[in-house]
Amino acid sequence: MIPDDEFYKIKGVPGPTKEEIRCLVMCKARVSSNDVVLDVGCGTGGLTVELSRKVKKVYAVDKNPQAVEVTLKNLKTHNPSGDVELFENDALTIMDDIPTFDVLIVGGSSGDLVPIIKKGYEMLKAGGRIIVTAILLETRTSTVLTLKELGLNPEIVEVFIARGKVLDRGTMMKGSNPVAIITGCKSI
């Protein structure tokens, strides 16, 4: 994984997703080099960049023009040759214009979480995976409920990370915000 501080970032655009969380999302996404991925709410582009290094094609979308700009900049720095198509738009609209995909990653959904999961599920190839990272309590339950409604058996992992800061007097543990990673697999 690319260290957090090697991403360009600006105020007003969340991210990058912390290294350990990116690592776990990549792990749950089980991507392979033939996969097509839709990355919804790409923010700073942390996951977009990592995905672009492992898969065939990434479609990344964010409503926020600044997010698109920052993601573009990070792609240029960290993987200029990656096959990434970036959209400044909402995910529901974009899904009308792209082919089916193997993996749907939802990092931000601007209030459209449930329809994004539902429409994404329709467009997901058999055996494909949906991964939602949730920093809000409500995102956790809505995702679990929606995946259950779709007949999937959601996997939920909440991750609490503390990082040690090495000081003269010892190693101070600094907590970060808990994130839930929720995964659903479409049956084959």
Next chain:
Amino acid sequence: MIPDDEFYKIKGVPGPTKEEIRCLVMCKARVSSNDVVLDVGCGTGGLTVELSRKVKKVYAVDKNPQAVEVTLKNLKTHNPSGDVELFENDALTIMDDIPTFDVLIVGGSSGDLVPIIKKGYEMLKAGGRIIVTAILLETRTSTVLTLKELGLNPEIVEVFIARGKVLDRGTMMKGSNPVAIITGCKSI
């Protein structure tokens, strides 16, 4: 417990210990109204104030003159009638000048953790309790080792707290730094 934001605080003085941690320390200290307590490294005085409301007498000590000042201010605001003696000094020196006590709380030890626990143990009444709050990894292991050397059976509890911030779009969970609370009881 007094809410965190009702304590006066200044830069350069750590604290107050977060409400939930104060609550757990009070719980582990099992103080009663007849107890005499030594509070080492009182910082902002969060625990000093809480202790002063429950026990007969608190001796509080901090090397940092600003900490003593802030603690004094918080005592005046939250428990002006509490029986608290405050020292700007190091704990080892102060222990020569005070009587034996029922509870030793160590929130900060300025590098003297082991001798403070050892000397504190000698001065602890039978059935008394030592409680160390540790934000450093090294404080955790040194405390456990020292309590074991003294023949005590340490109880170790590490606490990770996340607080929900209610936003328009949902409840964002914000992590705080993990703290370990380590307790030893002197046999009767």
Next chain:
Amino acid sequence: MIPDDEFYKIKGVPGPTKEEIRCLVMCKARVSSNDVVLDVGCGTGGLTVELSRKVKKVYAVDKNPQAVEVTLKNLKTHNPSGDVELFENDALTIMDDIPTFDVLIVGGSSGDLVPIIKKGYEMLKAGGRIIVTAILLETRTSTVLTLKELGLNPEIVEVFIARGKVLDRGTMMKGSNPVAIITGCKSI
């Protein structure tokens, strides 16, 4: 707090609520000796016992006859003189038969969480407090949503506890299940 292992417990009845969580619930409940408390889903009676030591009167209710029996046994052991009225019933029915109260504690709600909070809120005295302990994701969001609907500003604290087990080779950290403690205060 009474140590966890001093409570009588049986299979099929959840609890007792872990010492640290009981401690934090008591802290958030801010009970005083004049308070009347309704304890819904008392389970093993861990909180019922602690409450009964601090307040004027506890009404405790559980649908499970075994829970009522176990709570009774724990009350007899740990606070035989406490003023506790125990009901084997559902909380909504019981609320018709008891007077108003200062504190509502919800540890279990058998699918009636939202109506229990709503009816409890009506019966809560001005300045009273509702505290819900949630081990399910869905309980967290339903509680937050319901308290917001009632015009309250919910406080949410998620608690992750690990306990050290002292072994010959060192101190092994054992995690426990995260619990959210959600509090709402009725305005005066």
Next chain:
Amino acid sequence: MIPDDEFYKIKGVPGPTKEEIRCLVMCKARVSSNDVVLDVGCGTGGLTVELSRKVKKVYAVDKNPQAVEVTLKNLKTHNPSGDVELFENDALTIMDDIPTFDVLIVGGSSGDLVPIIKKGYEMLKAGGRIIVTAILLETRTSTVLTLKELGLNPEIVEVFIARGKVLDRGTMMKGSNPVAIITGCKSI
């Protein structure tokens, strides 16, 4: 990552390292296909198998004959063609018989943590990485101290994971034991 329950395991042999921790260790190890890795305290072989899929050569060692047997079985199931050399021995002895390596993973050290790190550091290629997973408090501080003594700047990440169990009445969060992952990089 291979799901936890797809590993063969037996009583008396710890592991497999949980999927999320394996994932984070692999992330911190930053292995590439040309790497040679020494896996100390391989236990059930969870990490050995994952490593064997990504690197040129794995040397795995465990003092416990049962661990070696279980690791072998898991290698046969999950990566029969991986280039893994397995030793039933202690790590310090084995290091005399193997060439230098790019990555040292220490999952168990049977009381030899500090000499294993020190000798491992000597044998580590320039730019190589040491990763220690610690479930004991004492392993955390000894590792940090030893890496600092060697002139490295240790990275410490403590990970608390809770998994959701989907029940009829909702999603119950089940905590697991916190693990610290400590990493040091040898300068080039």
